[in-house]
Amino acid sequence: xxxxxxxxxxxxxxxxxxxxxxxxxxxxxxxxxxxxxxxxxxxxxxxxxxxxxxxxxxxxxxxxxxxxxxxxxxxxxxxxxxxxxxxxxxxxxxxxxxxxxxxxxxxxxxxxxxxxxxxxxxxxxxxxxxxxxxxxxxxxxxxxxxxxxxxxxxxxxxxxxxxxxxxxxxxxxxxxxxxxxxxxxxxxxxxxxxxxxxxxxxxxxxxxxxxxxxxxxxxxxxxxxxxxxxxxxxxxxxxxxxxxxxxxxxxxxxxxxxxxxxxxxxxxxxxxxxxxxxxxxxxxxxxxxxxxxxxxxxxxxxx
Amino acid sequence: xxxxxxxxxxxxxxxxxxxxxxxxxxxxxxxxxxxxxxxxxxxxxxxxxxxxxxxxxxxxxxxxxxxxxxxxxxxxxxxxxxxxxxxxxxxxxxxxxxxxxxxxxxxxxxxxxxxxxxxxxxxxxxxxxxxxxxxxxxxxxxxxxxxxxxxxxxxxxxxxxxxxxxxxxxxxxxxxxxxxxxxxxxxxxxxxxxxxxxxxxxxxxxxxxxxxxxxxxxxxxxxxxxxxxxxxxxxxxxxxxxxxxx
Numbered sequence: 001x002x003x004x005x006x007x008x009x010x011x012x013x014x015x016x017x018x019x020x021x022x023x024x025x026x027x028x029x030x031x032x033x034x035x036x037x038x039x040x041x042x043x044x045x046x047x048x049x050x051x052x053x054x055x056x057x058x059x060x061x062x063x064x065x066x067x068x069x070x071x072x073x074x075x076x077x078x079x080x081x082x083x084x085x086x087x088x089x090x091x092x093x094x095x096x097x098x099x100x101x102x103x104x105x106x107x108x109x110x111x112x113x114x115x116x117x118x119x120x121x122x123x124x125x126x127x128x129x130x131x132x133x134x135x136x137x138x139x140x141x142x143x144x145x146x147x148x149x150x151x152x153x154x155x156x157x158x159x160x161x162x163x164x165x166x167x168x169x170x171x172x173x174x175x176x177x178x179x180x181x182x183x184x185x186x187x188x189x190x191x192x193x194x195x196x197x198x199x200x201x202x203x204x205x206x207x208x209x210x211x212x213x214x215x216x217x218x219x220x221x222x223x224x225x226x227x228x229x230x231x232x233x234x235x236x237x238x239x240x241x242x243x244x245x246x247x248x249x250x251x252x253x254x255x256x257x258x259x260x261x262x263x264x265x266x267x268x269x270x271x272x273x274x275x276x277x278x279x280x281x282x283x284x285x286x287x288x289x290x291x292x293x294x295x296x297x298x299x300x301x302x303x
Numbered sequence: 304x305x306x307x308x309x310x311x312x313x314x315x316x317x318x319x320x321x322x323x324x325x326x327x328x329x330x331x332x333x334x335x336x337x338x339x340x341x342x343x344x345x346x347x348x349x350x351x352x353x354x355x356x357x358x359x360x361x362x363x364x365x366x367x368x369x370x371x372x373x374x375x376x377x378x379x380x381x382x383x384x385x386x387x388x389x390x391x392x393x394x395x396x397x398x399x400x401x402x403x404x405x406x407x408x409x410x411x412x413x414x415x416x417x418x419x420x421x422x423x424x425x426x427x428x429x430x431x432x433x434x435x436x437x438x439x440x441x442x443x444x445x446x447x448x449x450x451x452x453x454x455x456x457x458x459x460x461x462x463x464x465x466x467x468x469x470x471x472x473x474x475x476x477x478x479x480x481x482x483x484x485x486x487x488x489x490x491x492x493x494x495x496x497x498x499x500x501x502x503x504x505x506x507x508x509x510x511x512x513x514x515x516x517x518x519x520x521x522x523x524x525x526x527x528x529x530x531x532x533x534x535x536x537x538x539x540x541x542x543x544x545x546x547x548x549x
Contacts, residue, residue: 177401177405180401181394184396184397185392185394187356187388188394190354190356190377191354191379191386191388192406192409193378193379193381193408193409193460196377
C-alpha cells in the first residue's frame with residue numbers, strides 16, 4: 001500500500017508537469033491549428049533559466065529570499081522569460097510562414113525545436129546539470145499518514161491553481177470567449193472586433209510561460225536537467241494532450257494528470273525501465289481507438 | 304439624405320479573376336439599400352470588402368466621409384459597422400449568450416455591465432426564442448435560430464450600419480417572414496442603415512428604398528426599389544416575370 005501512495009503522489013506531481021505543458025500545446029493548437037513541436041524545448045529552456053537564476057552568484061537569491069522565495073523568483077523568471085521566448089518564436093518562426101499552410105508551420109516548429117535544443121547545449125553544455133540540493137525546499141512529512149515532501153505539496157497546489165486560473169480565463173471571461181471564437185473562425189472573430197493578433201500574442205505568451213514554470217518545478221523535483229529533455233517531455237506532454245483531446249483545455253489538464261499517474265504506477269508496479277515505452281504505447285492506442293481523446297474537441301455542428 | 308457609406312469604383316481580384324470591376328454603391332442615413340444578383344455576381348465580396356476581411360485592389364470605401372483604407376478590420380465594429388455574414392457563422396461551441404456578448408466585443412462603451420444587459424434584453428424582445436436558448440451551444444440551434452442569433456450578434460453593438468448577407472438563405476418561408484419583420488423594425492425604430500444582400504429579390508425590394516443589381520462584378524441596373532420592381536429586365540430575371548405592386 002505504501003508503494004501505491006508513493007506512486008500516486010509521484011504520479012500526480014509529474015502529471016501536473018505534463019498538464020501544464022499540455023495546456024500550452026492545446027492552447028496553441030486551438031488557435032493556430034499547429035502542433036508546436038518546439039514547446040517541449042521551451043519547457044527545457046525554462047528549467048535552465050530557473051537553474052541559472054538559482055545558482056547565479058552562489059545562490060544569492062536563495063540566501064536573500066529563502067528557499068521558497070528563491071523558488072518563487074525562479075518560477076517567475078522562467079514564466080516571464082519563456083513567455084517572451086514564446087512570443088518571439090511566433091514572430092520569427094510562425095507568423096512569416098503562416099500563409100503557406102499547416103505543413104510549413106510544422107516544419108518550422110521542428111526547426112525551432114532543433115534550434116532551441118542546440119542553443120541550450122551551446123550555452124549550458126551537453127552534460128546534464130543539477131539543481132543544487134541547497135536550493136531545493138524539501139522537508140518530508142506525513143499528510144494523513146502518507147509520506148510526502150513539502151515540495152510535492154507546493155508543486156501540486158501551484159499547478160492546480162494555475163490550471164484553475166487558465167480554465168477560468170478561457171471558459172468564463174469575455175476575453176476567453178474571444179480566444180475560443182478566434183480558434184473557431186478567424187474572419188468572423190475579426191468582424192466581432194476581436195484583434196486576432198492580441199489573441200495570438202496571449203496564446204504564445206501564456207502557453208509557453210506555463211511550460212517555463214513546469215520546467216522549474218521539474219528541475220527542483222528531479223534536480224537533474226539536460227539540454228535534450230524537452231524532446232521526451234514534449235512528446236509525453238503531447239501524448240497527454242492527445243489523451244485528453246487536443247484543443248480542449250480541461251482535456252489537457254485531465255490528460256496530463258492521468259498520464260502522470262499511469263506512468264508512475266506502471267513504473268512502480270511493472271517496470272521503471274519500460275515506462276517511456278508504456279507512455280508511447282498509450283499514445284498509439286489513443287490515436288488508433290479514440291483519436292479525439294477522452295474529452296474530444298467539443299463539436300456542435302448542425303448542417 | 305446624408306451619405307453614411309460610400310463605395311466608389313471598388314475593384315477586387317481573386318488571383319487573376321476580377322470579382323468586382325468598379326462598383327459604386329451608396330447607403331444613406333436611416334436607409335435600406337438592397338444589393339441583388341445571381342450567385343457569383345460579387346455581392347458577398349462587396350460586403351467583405353467593406354468589412355476589410357477581403358483585401359481590395361482599387362477604389363475607396365468611406366464611412367461618413369472617413370476613408371476606411373487605413374483602418375484595421377477589427378476596428379470597424381467599434382466604428383459602428385456590423386456585418387452579419389453569409390451562412391450565419393455563429394460560433395458553434397459557444398453558447399447563444401457568449402455569441403451575443405462577443406458581438407459587443409469591439410465596442411468600447413458596451414463591453415460589459417448594465418448597458419450590455421439592456422441591449423441584450425432588446426435583442427430578446429426582437430427574437431424571443433434566443434432568450435430561451437441563451438445557455439445552449441449555438442451549433443445546436445436550428446438554422447433559423449442561428450440566423451436570428453447572427454443578426455442579434457450584429458445588432459448588439461448598436462451599429463449605425465448593418466451589413467446583412469443573405470439573411471433568408473436556406474430558411475423556411477415563415478422564418479424568412481420573421482427575419483424581414485425584424486429588419487423593418489430595426490430600421491424604423493432604431494434608424495439603423497442597412498445594406499442588404501439578397502437572392503430573394505421580391506422580399507428585398509419590399510423593404511428597400513433603393514436597389515442595385517450586380518451582374519458579373521458590375522452594377523447592371525440601379526434605381527428606386529419601386530422602379531426596379533417595374534423594370535422589365537428585373538421582372539424577367541429576378542422576380543419570376545410576375546407583376547409586383549409598389
